[in-house]
Amino acid sequence: MRMPRPFVPNATADSVQRLKDSLGSKRDAVRVRVITEPGDRDRDCYVNVRKRTDRDGGRMQLGWAVWQNAHLFIEAEPHAVYDPENGQPWLDCTPHFLPDGGSVREILFIPNDDAVYDFDTTDLPDNVRVPLIDDPRLSEALKLYSEKTRLMNSVPGVDIQLPQHVARQVLRVEIEAATLLSELIGAPVSRGIELSAQAEGLGHKIGRNDPCPCGSRKKYKKCCGANA
Secondary structure, three states: OOOOOEEOOOOOOHHHHHHHHHHOOOOOOEEEEEOOOOOOOOOOHHHHHHHHHHHHOOEEEEEEEEEEEOOOEEEEEEEEEEEOOOOOOOEEOOOOEOOOOOEOOEEEEEEOOOOOOOOOOOOOOOOEEEEOOOOHHHHHHHHHHHHHHHHHHOOOOOOOOOOHHHHHHHHHHHHHHHHHHHHHHHOOOOOOOOOOHHHHHOOOOOOOOOEOOOOOOOEHHHOOOOOO
16 A cells, blocks of 8 residues: 655645634744654653753743645644743754654644643544545545544553554554555546645646655656646
């Protein structure tokens, strides 16, 4: 199966505006550098930032990290970054690892001054996902992602091993979602559809010999642009 590779879109991309509209946010999306220290853990942003504020002062800024998945959908992940409160830019204390083993050096972040975080909760907040194409397979895949979050939250606790029956359900949901997205990645995309905010953000059209923005590592003309 060929899965869409998540990437950090341009702040001014149309897909980011659509996400902001869905969130009801009027704040600008900003780039935040990822600067981590030993002990900072992936997917543990609130603890990572709290350690930094306890040691160095400053404050925790809540909001969303923004990720786009090929031409299919864009999502907002509840996230926290570190504000040193000394006139210096915000910092992201949390490492972000991509499915292919790579990592990112900066994220796109939408601040949310109304957000709160309870350190006593063990529930995983679900991401806000906005489809960028109209396809029932994508709608079903996004529902499956939310179902995975529900299943994970059905077992209280942090860093625990899921019971076997829940782990099997989570695996089933992941496989079903991956299958649907793989089908969509392999499907031709018409010229009239925006393939990705990444290409838009770079300010040029996708050349037929350019890498396909879907993340397949093929040339555009041999992948999503085959029938364009």
